[in-house]
Amino acid sequence: MTTAITILFFGIAYGMILYLISVGLSVTMGLMNIVNLAHGVFAMLGGYITVTLMNHLGVPFLLALAAGCVLVAILGFVLERLLYRHLYGRSELDQVLFSIGLIFVSAALARIAWGPLAQPIELPDYLKGQVEFLGLELPTYRLALVGFGFAVIAGLWFGFDRTLFGARIRATVNNREMAQSVGIDTDRLFALAFALGTGLAALGGGLGADVLAIAPTYPLQYIIYFLIVVAVGGLGDIKAPFLAAILIGLADTACRYFLPEVGAIFIFAFVFVVLIWLPAGIMQWRRS
């Protein structure tokens, strides 16, 4: 029983890491319909800013995390105005080529600035080791990740489903011309949504840095995880990637505990089967 609960917890914690690094993509790709493969770039940058502030300036972890999130969101806003704006309505191939190009450029820049090595991160003492929780000894860092993940999904759900800002975004995504004609400033709205997506990516990069190491190869190395979560979740919904990430985290963790000899193949086989069954992601199953 203890084993089952521990595995459940590890699965959710791992899913939460996947969710935190992918949730930004579900905003830019899922809501704004831009195929933004360069999502990892913003996560990487958030990670770099967090780690650099901590290691070189002694900034506390949470403050460094917030700084990374805000700085990258500002950069996202600027990039949206300068570059991404031109991609709305262009073909998916154009968007893919553009964002892959951006990955290569930013990986090279990161390498010049921080070197090719992975950045070590030392978590603050209150996130190290284990805590007693419901009679179980659980790793503190993972528990904090789970807490963060739930806070983020709650915040996003509230933001998109219950505020005027969210309603405007949903309206703009559904029908841009109509939204404009009722007086919504769609340009500004998309820039803000994009900044939000990149800020979330940076948050995920910083929070997950202890598990997914920050190095110039980050955007390409983990692109598969972002895409799996968004593909299994399906587009156009803010809660679906959350369910998808938890599902993948649980399945992968259970496999590694009970069937370690299957190795890395399992997760891909799992996604394969899910997508054959539900080509548009798990939201399709919920709708039907």
Add this chain to the structure above:
Amino acid sequence: MGIPAMISRRLFGIAFGTGAAVLLAGALQAQAQTVKIGVILTYSGRDAALGEQIDRSIDLFVKLHEKELPQGVKIELIKRDDTGVNPDLAKRLAQELVLRDKVQILTGGQWTPNAMAVAALTKEAKIPFVTMTAGGSAVTLQSPYVVRTGWTLWQTSYPLGEWAAKQGWKNGYTVVSDFAPGHDGEAAFTKSFTENGGKIIGSVRIPLKTTDYLPYFQKIKDMNPDVVYVFNPGGPQATAFMKAFDDVGITKSNIKLIGPGDITASDELPNMGKRALGVITMLQYSPAATRKANVDFVAAWKKEYGANTVPNYFAAAGWDGMRAIFDVIKAQNGKIDPDATMKLLRQWKNPNSPRGPVRIDEHGDIVQNLYMRRVEEKDGVLANVEFATIEQVGDPWKVLNKK
């Protein structure tokens, strides 16, 4: 910024190798004998830190010993990046180095899968290949043109199994990275541990690209063995392993962690912190060793790369590899004959390596002392402190499988 400078130096090296050398070679050939050495290492990605250790060792050796080369003999290093475990790329790079750049000696060989691919190629190309840190036993069997200056996993794990069993530990568990050296380490430890009365109650192989180790380690904790044999290829992965052991609470339990020295690599100890205290490992090199050759080596390293950098066992293997290459160049006065070179390399010895006395045996494998070390805190700094020595160990696998 040291690293950008290093990159530009490397880029210059590459540019020099492919472009300028072609132009200059003709003009200079009359006066100078240039020996071209192809170096294939991991210069980018998660495990670039390990490649950097070897690369720095090579550069430092050349800088300090270039003047020892015979009159008119020069060496030229042509460096290539294999980006990690990637045998196809390593093979292609080796092909280009041999066919286009006309290198006379190949070296590097950081990863076993890559070294296997390159070694297979040297059999046809007849190019001597000094593999520095690949630890899979089979590498030196791939071709008569390969020698190894690093270590094998059998070397560091076979004696360890016996030692562990003699501590009275009955139940063992093995957890290794899922690639050739990991399989070797698992087999070596299992064999000697069970031969000496121990029992393996579980084993797991973790894919190299894994980022979340907790499920594997939770299972170990649930099985509650006396001792866990661990292998990973060192570098950032070693720290990730140690953090995960700590996260599931194994470091604070009665379960002992042991393994080859990779798992507590000295350069990663500061990142691991106190989690690593008490872990017992077996390895051929520790920068904390006090023999003179090592003290000089570490001092030269710190002078070149900064006081807070430490050469690890990858660096020591690269250092001896370069020493061997220099010795065969000197012995042949810069005219490299592949078969004569291999004959020299298979008899090569160095009584004064930073690791102590080393030599290469008839299998092309290194024979060296192995040291038992425990992670301890000395003056507030973590170090692998040596507490026992096993003299002059060859590759046990070759000995056990000798017909």
